[in-house]
Amino acid sequence: MSAVADAMADAAGELLASLSPDQRQLAAWPFPSDDERQRWFYTPTDHGGLTLHQMDDPQQRLVMRLLASGLSRPGYVTAATIMGLENVLDELEGWRATFDRPRGRDPSMYYVRVFGRPEPGGTWAWRFGGHHVSINHLVVDGEVAACTPCFFGADPASSPLLGPHPLRPLAGAEDIARDLVRGLDPTQAARAIASPVPPVDLVGANRSRLTDGDLPLPLPAIWRQPFGEPLHSAMEATQQRAEDSVGLRPEHLEAVRFTTAPKGVAATALTASQQDTLRALLDVYLRRVPDALADAEASKYAGDGIGALWFLWAGSITPGEPHYYRVQGPRLVVEYDNTQRGVNHAHAVWRDPVNDFGADVLAAHYRTCHTN
Numbered sequence: 001m002s003a004v005a006d007a008m009a010d011a012a013g014e015l016l017a018s019l020s021p022d023q024r025q026l027a028a029w030p031f032p033s034d035d036e037r038q039r040w041f042y043t044p045t046d047h048g049g050l051t052l053h054q055m056d057d058p059q060q061r062l063v064m065r066l067l068a069s070g071l072s073r074p075g076y077v078t079a080a081t082i083m084g085l086e087n088v089l090d091e092l093e094g095w096r097a098t099f100d101r102p103r104g105r106d107p108s109m110y111y112v113r114v115f116g117r118p119e120p121g122g123t124w125a126w127r128f129g130g131h132h133v134s135i136n137h138l139v140v141d142g143e144v145a146a147c148t149p150c151f152f153g154a155d156p157a158s159s160p161l162l163g164p165h166p167l168r169p170l171a172g173a174e175d176i177a178r179d180l181v182r183g184l185d186p187t188q189a190a191r192a193i194a195s196p197v198p199p200v201d202l203v204g205a206n207r208s209r210l211t212d213g214d215l216p217l218p219l220p221a222i223w224r225q226p227f228g229e230p231l232h233s234a235m236e237a238t239q240q241r242a243e244d245s246v247g248l249r250p251e252h253l254e255a256v257r258f259t260t261a262p263k264g265v266a267a268t269a270l271t272a273s274q275q276d277t278l279r280a281l282l283d284v285y286l287r288r289v290p291d292a293l294a295d296a297e298a299s300k301y302a303g304d305g306i307g308a309l310w311f312l313w314a315g316s317i318t319p320g321e322p323h324y325y326r327v328q329g330p331r332l333v334v335e336y337d338n339t340q341r342g343v344n345h346a347h348a349v350w351r352d353p354v355n356d357f358g359a360d361v362l363a364a365h366y367r368t369c370h371t372n
Contacts, residue, residue, distance in 0.1 A: 002143055006142070008144070009122065011066040012118035012126055013118045015059065016028055016114060016118070018058065023055070023059075026050040026054070027049055028113075028114050029116075030116065031115040031116025031123065031124050034357075037125055038359075039208065040136060042131070042134055044097075044109065045224045045225075046111070047110075047111040047130055048129075049111035050112055051108060051109055051111050051130075052107075052109070052110050069290075072290055074287060074288075078152055081167070082153065083107050085154060086105045088159055090104075090106075092156065099231070100231065110131075111129055112127070114126045115127075118139075123141060124139055131155075132155065135150060138357060138362065140365050141365070145361040146359075147289050148357075149206075150350045151347070153170075153345075153347045154170045154345070157338055172284040174336070174346065176280050178319065178323075180311065181317050182317050183277065184265070184274070188265050192265035193317075194256055194313065194314050195256060197252040197315060199324055199337065200239065200248060201222075201337060202335045202347050202349060203216055203257070204333065205217040206222050210353045214257070215257055219235045220236065245322075245339075260353075263312050264310045264311045264313070265311050265312075266310050267309045278327070281327065283298065313325045322338070322339035323337070323343075324336065324337040324338075331352050335349050
């Protein structure tokens with residue numbers, strides 16, 4: 001994994017060297033800067049850093065090179081496709097969205113920030129984010145120590161292309177999970193399907209830490225800064241319409257409330273074939289990152305390791321109807337929802353509840369350094 005970290009350091013170093021002093025003030029921050037580094041978003045808000053539109057063309061290429069260093073080839077293609085969907089969404093909404101800026105749906109409104117000095121053997125971090133993309137990597141002593149939260153979304157989740165096949169950047173995350181839930185026997189399904197009605201967003205939202213008892217946040221709360229009127233009220237009304245459209249009630253939220261003790265059906269209660277489907281679903285998330293990192297994560301769930309996981313579903317199992325699912329274990333939480341915009345707006349996140357942003361490994365690193 002040091003080779004991945006070296007590639008990241010090379011890409012980040014070349015990017016920083018290309019920046020003007022004013023650009024560096026936005027893009028280069030000291031390490032660890034935890035209060036800022038551990039903030040993340042998936043809305044079209046200020047993610048913190050230097051945006052693509054504040055760079056010239058060669059600098060934009062360097063940013064995309066850095067992004068590619070932290071993703072697999074399929075992961076990079078997915079991220080680039082999601083960014084391009086901003087133009088599709090702008091057209092879909094009639095070119096009207098602003099969010100208190102000149103263009104609300106903007107494929108150049110993606111932010112990069114580097115924390116510390118990216119050098120071989122060093123300890124530093126970087127992130128890339130904008131609407132529906134959030135990539136966070138921590139490097140400790142020249143090794144990639146954390147790569148979560150890792151978020152991809154798609155709005156629209158499905159778009160027409162010329163020919164019979166639609167554009168669906170998160171198709172695997174939806175279709176494999178549905179194959180899993182539809183293949184459960186009645187006893188398994190009774191355990192897995194927690195609610196007939198799904199939440200209308202991720203239960204963990206964009207919290208820096210997942211904690212026992214979490215419920216989805218109000219829509220205005222998942223942006224960096226509060227909005228004034230009338231936008232704040234418009235967002236609240238948007239969320240209320242989304243909840244009304246699926247018939248969401250308190251008991252449905254209670255059924256999917258995040259708890260440190262996983263809910264749903266245990267992987268130990270699945271057949272070998274169903275467990276293979278669950279591993280295939282995990283691969284859709286873990287394989288976002290370079291192979292060396294993904295292989296290390298996937299190895300945790302080889303053989304009997306899959307038994308540490310649980311699978312929860314909420315909503316309909318029929319394609320085209322609102323749904324949500326969660327895969328949870330001691331060091332993994334995957335969440336997916338597709339309920340909004342007529343079930344054509346999907347969110348899919350991979351998290352490590354112990355080591356998001358490298359909290360666990362970085363604490364151990366500091367203890368060791370202090371001891372020495």
